[in-house]
Amino acid sequence: MIAVAIAIKTKRTFAKAGVITGLIIGGLFAGLPVLWMLSTSFKSNGEVFQNPPKLITQTFSLDAYTEILGNGTQLRYFLNSYIVAIAVTLLTLLVALLAGYAFSRFNFPFQKTINAVIVSVQAVPPITLVIPYFGLVVALGLYNTYPGLILTHMVFTLPYAIIMITAYLNTLPKELDESVKVDGGTGWTALWRILVPISVPGLIAVGVYTFMISWNEYLFALTLTRTDDMRTVPIGIQMLMGQHSYEWNQMMAMSILGSIPVLVLFLLFQKRFIGGLTAGAVKA
Amino acid sequence: MTLLASKAAPPVEQAAPARKTLARRLVPYGYLSPTIVLIVVLMVVPIVMVISYSFRDNVIVQENSVFAGFANYTKVLTDPDFLVAMKNTAIFITVSMVAHLVLGLAFAMMLNTQLLSGVTKAIFRIVYILPWLFTIAVIAVIWRLLLDPSGVINYVLHSLGLINQSVNWLGDPGMALWAVTFINIWSGYPFFMISLLAGLQGIPNDLYEAAAVDGTNWFQRFVHVTLPQLRPVIISMAVLDLIWTSQQFALIWMTTGGGPLNTTEMLSTYTYKQAFSEYEFSTASAAAVIVLLLTMVLAFFYVRQQRER
Numbered sequence: 038m039i040a041v042a043i044a045i046k047t048k049r050t051f052a053k054a055g056v057i058t059g060l061i062i063g064g065l066f067a068g069l070p071v072l073w074m075l076s077t078s079f080k081s082n083g084e085v086f087q088n089p090p091k092l093i094t095q096t097f098s099l100d101a102y103t104e105i106l107g108n109g110t111q112l113r114y115f116l117n118s119y120i121v122a123i124a125v126t127l128l129t130l131l132v133a134l135l136a137g138y139a140f141s142r143f144n145f146p147f148q149k150t151i152n153a154v155i156v157s158v159q160a161v162p163p164i165t166l167v168i169p170y171f172g173l174v175v176a177l178g179l180y181n182t183y184p185g186l187i188l189t190h191m192v193f194t195l196p197y198a199i200i201m202i203t204a205y206l207n208t209l210p211k212e213l214d215e216s217v218k219v220d221g222g223t224g225w226t227a228l229w230r231i232l233v234p235i236s237v238p239g240l241i242a243v244g245v246y247t248f249m250i251s252w253n254e255y256l257f258a259l260t261l262t263r264t265d266d267m268r269t270v271p272i273g274i275q276m277l278m279g280q281h282s283y284e285w286n287q288m289m290a291m292s293i294l295g296s297i298p299v300l301v302l303f304l305l306f307q308k309r310f311i312g313g314l315t316a317g318a319v320k321a
Numbered sequence: 322m323t324l325l326a327s328k329a330a331p332p333v334e335q336a337a338p339a340r341k342t343l344a345r346r347l348v349p350y351g352y353l354s355p356t357i358v359l360i361v362v363l364m365v366v367p368i369v370m371v372i373s374y375s376f377r378d379n380v381i382v383q384e385n386s387v388f389a390g391f392a393n394y395t396k397v398l399t400d401p402d403f404l405v406a407m408k409n410t411a412i413f414i415t416v417s418m419v420a421h422l423v424l425g426l427a428f429a430m431m432l433n434t435q436l437l438s439g440v441t442k443a444i445f446r447i448v449y450i451l452p453w454l455f456t457i458a459v460i461a462v463i464w465r466l467l468l469d470p471s472g473v474i475n476y477v478l479h480s481l482g483l484i485n486q487s488v489n490w491l492g493d494p495g496m497a498l499w500a501v502t503f504i505n506i507w508s509g510y511p512f513f514m515i516s517l518l519a520g521l522q523g524i525p526n527d528l529y530e531a532a533a534v535d536g537t538n539w540f541q542r543f544v545h546v547t548l549p550q551l552r553p554v555i556i557s558m559a560v561l562d563l564i565w566t567s568q569q570f571a572l573i574w575m576t577t578g579g580g581p582l583n584t585t586e587m588l589s590t591y592t593y594k595q596a597f598s599e600y601e602f603s604t605a606s607a608a609a610v611i612v613l614l615l616t617m618v619l620a621f622f623y624v625r626q627q628r629e630r
Contacts, residue, residue: 053436060431060445063424068448070507071455073473074463086471089480136356143349151353158364160620162568164589165609168374168596169367172381192363199356224348253456255571260597271458275575278462285466292459303454307447 078102078289085285101290110265111291114273117183118252118295121269124187125251126244129194133243134236137202138228142214158196163256166192174261181263189257194247201246205239206232242309245302252299270295368613374606381602393607403608405583406591413502413587414566418559420506425513425558430547432514433521446518453511461575464504465491494584497577501585505572509565513558520554521547553626560623564616588612 072092077085078101080094105111139145140152170189171180179185213235214227222230233240258269268276274295277288350357374380378389397403428449432442452460467474468490475487490500524547532542548555570589573579579586579594592612596605 049436056431056434056436059427060437063428063431064445064448066507067451067511070463070467071451073467074459077466085466086469088471088476090473090476132355132359135352139349139352143352145346145349148349151357154360154364155356157620158360160564160616160623161364161368162589162609162612162616164568164570164592165371165613165616166363166367167593168381168602168606168609169370171596172370172374172602173362173367175381188359189363191359195356195359253458255457255574256593259574271456271571274458274462278465278575288462289466292455292462296455296459299454299456303450304447 074289074292078286078293080286082284082286101284101286102294104284104287105291105294111273113266114268114270115294117267118270119298120183121186121190122248122251122298124183125190125194126247128187129191129198129247130240130244132191133195133198133202134228134233134240136199137206138224138232140199140203141206142211142224155196155199158192161192163193167256167260170257171260180261181267183267185261186258186267186269189261190251190254193250193254197250198243198247201243202236202239205236205243209235238309241306245306248302249299371606371609371613374603375610378603380606382600386603389603393603394611396604397607397611402583402586403588403591406579406586406588409498409583409585410567410587410589412498413505413569414563416502417505417509417566418562420502421510421513421562422555422559424506424510425517426551426555428510428514429517429521432518449514450511452508455508457508457569457571458575460504460508461572464500464507465576468500491577492581494581497581497585501573501576504576505566505569508572509562513562516554516558517551520551524550556626557623560619560626564619564623567612567616567619588615 076092076094079097079099081096081098081100084091084094084096136155140148166189174180174185174189177185179188209232213231214224217227217231218224252269253271254269255271258272259275262268262272265276270291274288274291277284277291374386375393376389376391377386378392380386432446432449434442455463466472469475470487470489470492474490475484478484479487488496490496528546528550529542532546537545567587568589569587570593573585573587573590574593577585579590588608589612592605592608595601595608599605
């Protein structure tokens with residue numbers, strides 16, 4: 038009996054050691070490149086390829102950061118990314134909320150068809166769209182402007198946001214909005230007075246994801262803008278790669294600064310975000 | 322009399338509700354109108370445009386385009402560069418998908434273990450999700466730094482005696498495709514992992530207990546309980562991953578630009594170059610339509626799979 042208990046315990050200890058080893062190896066695979074980026078951002082450019090390489094540099098310096106943050110062109114990239122991503126987020130939430138309300142609270146002809154079109158938009162390759170977008174944006178006079186970028190980013194964010202918000206509103210009982218209608222209110226008041234306030238958690242999750250997509254978007258930002266005062270952070274990182282002959286420390290500092298908004302949003306809303314995302318992926 | 326009256330009355334009375342119902346019927350379309358306008362402007366019109374471009378010559382850059390029939394398609398489909406791009410894309414997406422699945426499942430199962438405390442698992446989970454939180458531009462520069470001929474990966478492999486001289490991972494025609502595929506594997510597995518983790522947590526514990534009572538070992542439980550239970554998630558993630566990876570442009574563009582010698586040319590970079598480097602918007606449109614059709618084939622499988630569930 039005791040021997041069996043010990044055997045089981047040893048087996049558990051071995052299993053535990055195995056899992057921990059596996060987790061650490063996986064963790065190094067996932068984390069080391071990120072750590073190396075961080076470490077390089079604190080080096081001087083001469084030390085980047087020193088032999089042997091050091092994870093922690095002796096001459097720790099913030100020069101790369103002050104260089105980026107003291108450069109007007111670079112700061113403009115950040116400003117542009119914030120303007121575009123925030124505008125995309127607010128507009129997407131507004132449009133998707135109205136659409137989600139329609140899908141969740143009404144039955145109407147072509148409902149399934151419209152829904153299918155929205156879902157299928159997600160599969161259309163950006164590279165197929167970028168050519169007509171270029172023609173369209175130039176024709177509309179939106180080339181190299183914020184509205185051109187904001188509008189085109191919504192093709193990525195809107196379908197996801199509508200699907201998620203519809204699913205969220207479906208979880209809220211219809212009696213909630215009926216009570217407003219009994220009091221003489223309209224569907225419109227029910228939406229804004231009742232549904233929106235209690236949907237805040239869902240809207241935040243959708244908003245965070247929307248912001249992330251827009252902040253990270255590369256292809257449209259590359260093709261639909263031309264001048265430095267309209268470029269966004271991902272393009273700015275690429276520009277740093279060509280311009281100076283590889284200022285690796287600055288590229289890493291810019292990469293970290295450019296990743297902070299998304300990292301912060303993710304850490305703040307982690308649970309809600311993963312929950313919403315997997316609910317979509319598992320159910321979808 | 323009363324009967325007649327009540328019979329005669331309805332048409333009059335119904336006329337008003339009928340108008341009301343018509344208005345009411347239009348209400349959902351009112352809420353949907355911004356979405357419909359955006360979908361038309363951002364999807365329907367552009368797709369019609371790109372299809373019409375693909376059958377014409379001299380589009381966008383010149384004012385008078387002419388009808389060209391299937392000439393652009395013939396040009397693209399007989400272009401050796403395009404065929405290489407097809408082959409590279411097929412390798413890139415298949416290897417990435419399989420590796421994403423294997424890594425995602427392995428990591429998800431480790432994170433789902435009952436042997437460790439919740440806090441430890443939460444910390445590891447954040448580390449494991451990290452690659453997914455960085456934009457592709459950042460991922461591209463990180464890996465250019467790591468894979469540089471004088472970079473840290475070459476140093477480590479050299480110190481371990483695995484290589485004799487520095488390898489230019491992204492610049493060597495024999496290596497570049499595997500290098501970009503590896504980077505894509507690193508950046509893409511977390512999404513698989515998150516979804517599979519949710520799937521694992523949804524498997525009822527009774528199934529494992531019943532299997533344990535039957536005297537099965539860990540591997541048998543994995544094959545007979547875990548995999549069948551995860552099957553729907555795995556299949557839908559796999560198809561989605563093929564679609565997404567086939568659309569990958571930024572990673573290739575910022576690491577190799579499709580080179581060296583077309584060895585990492587993908588359908589996306591080929592199309593982009595035709596349009597924005599060569600200004601051959603007609604050929605680019607034909608390539609873009611072919612890419613769209615290939616994606617639709619994958620999407621069709623996805624939708625069919627969803628229906629079966």
